[in-house]
Amino acid sequence: MFDVVGVLVLFALVALFGFLATRAWKLKNGLLRWGGVVMTGLLAVIPAALLVLALRGFYLLNQRFDNPVADIRVAGTPEQIARGQQLAHLCTSCHTTNGQFPLSGTNFVAKFEMPPLGTLYGPNLTPGGNIADWSDGQLIRAIREGVHKDGRSLLVMPADTLRNLSDDDVQALVAFLRSQPASGEPTPANHFSLLGAIFMNLSDFRTVQPPVAGVSAPPPGTDEYGKYMVDVLGCRSCHGEQLEGKADTGQPGPPPGPNLTHIIPQWTEDQFMTFFNTGQLPDGSSVPILTLSSGFSSPRMPWDEMRASATDDELKAMYAYLHGLPPVDGPAQ
Numbered sequence: 564m565f566d567v568v569g570v571l572v573l574f575a576l577v578a579l580f581g582f583l584a585t586r587a588w589k590l591k592n593g594l595l596r597w598g599g600v601v602m603t604g605l606l607a608v609i610p611a612a613l614l615v616l617a618l619r620g621f622y623l624l625n626q627r628f629d630n631p632v633a634d635i636r637v638a639g640t641p642e643q644i645a646r647g648q649q650l651a652h653l654c655t656s657c658h659t660t661n662g663q664f665p666l667s668g669t670n671f672v673a674k675f676e677m678p679p680l681g682t683l684y685g686p687n688l689t690p691g692g693n694i695a696d697w698s699d700g701q702l703i704r705a706i707r708e709g710v711h712k713d714g715r716s717l718l719v720m721p722a723d724t725l726r727n728l729s730d731d732d733v734q735a736l737v738a739f740l741r742s743q744p745a746s747g748e749p750t751p752a753n754h755f756s757l758l759g760a761i762f763m764n765l766s767d768f769r770t771v772q773p774p775v776a777g778v779s780a781p782p783p784g785t786d787e788y789g790k791y792m793v794d795v796l797g798c799r800s801c802h803g804e805q806l807e808g809k810a811d812t813g814q815p816g817p818p819p820g821p822n823l824t825h826i827i828p829q830w831t832e833d834q835f836m837t838f839f840n841t842g843q844l845p846d847g848s849s850v851p852i853l854t855l856s857s858g859f860s861s862p863r864m865p866w867d868e869m870r871a872s873a874t875d876d877e878l879k880a881m882y883a884y885l886h887g888l889p890p891v892d893g894p895a896q
Contacts, residue, residue, distance in 0.1 A: 564755055566757045566760065581603075584603040586599075588600055619763075620762070624718075628715075631774060632704055633703060637699045642735075643739075646732065649872060650728075650872055651666065653725075653797075653868065654666055657685040662861075662868075665743045666689055666743065667687050667688075667689055668684060668688070668750050671684055674855075675859065679758065680756060681753070681755035681756040682751065682752075682753055684751060687746070688740050689743040689746045692750055699737050703734070707726045708726065708775055709722030709771045716770060716771045717769075718769065721800065723800075724800060725795070726775050727794040729779055729791075732795070783876065783877075783880070788877070789877075792878075796869050796873065797817075801817045801818055801819060802821070802823050805824070806822070807824060808821045809894060818864075824889065824890045827885040828885075828890070830845060830886070832879060832882050835885075836875070836882075850863055850866060851863045
């Protein structure tokens with residue numbers, strides 16, 4: 564992933580203005596000499612700084628990680644496939660064009676109206692894509708640790724959330740991915756432009772996590788299992804590490820959510836279930852819909868995606884966990 568033309572242009576600009584600075588230094592008129600040196604020197608500094616940032620950005624994009632790959636083969640039982648299909652609803656936003664199975668991939672930049680940083684795809688996760696050449700261990704590493712088959716970091720992959728998946732659940736997810744009908748074509752390679760590489764210094768899209776192994780889910784129906792599902796569904800990405808809420812900073816990323824430690828203890832279990840079944844809040848209002856010019860439309864809080872990813876019992880366990888949390892003061896919403 565490297566923009567050769569863009570980097571060469573910056574090199575050329577640095578060389579050009581550096582050359583003009585040396586020519587200005589030879590002028591006999593002192594005013595013209597110093598004025599020319601200062602002007603051309605400043606003009607050389609700008610592309611030089613951009614060049615340094617771009618090279619660092621491309622280094623980050625191409626950096627390899629040595630997270631070990633588990634030697635494992637997923638059985639692919641009907642029970643695993645059914646559980647994996649449930650969990651795979653978490654993947655529909657980024658790996659489909661319409662939010663529906665199969666997970667045949669999408670143009671991520673176009674769908675979510677990202678800045679023109681290059682090309683970035685939510686890859687085709689059906690056997691018609693690239694995963695046919697991946698081992699089960701490599702898929703598990705990609706899901707929980709954000710590492711590509713070739714060792715590079717995956718980009719905009721919520722591995723910080725999916726690392727919470729138990730060994731049984733991540734194997735179930737792999738079983739479902741393998742079971743889908745082959746659909747679409749292999750995913751094109753991502754290619755970040757010079758601007759994209761520079762932007763990497765401001766917002767790192769890499770998602771590599773430390774190695775994960777030996778994760779077990781708590782007993783179903785317990786508050787601890789509710790916490791497990793809260794972590795797997797990624798509630799902390801929008802609501803903060805302590806679920807204390809996040810302020811809107813205007814930065815790229817998941818939308819800021821309110822303080823759940825103040826809100827959910829005021830809800831009944833029926834109100835909680837109604838919200839996840841209909842998107843209707845206890846006061847009768849609904850979650851605002853986010854609509855982009857690309858045609859992508861989704862509730863600001865993706866209750867429908869989470870509803871599809873969890874059973875009634877799992878949602879009730881989440882409610883029990885959230886309802887019992889001590890209040891934590893967070894940023895004003």
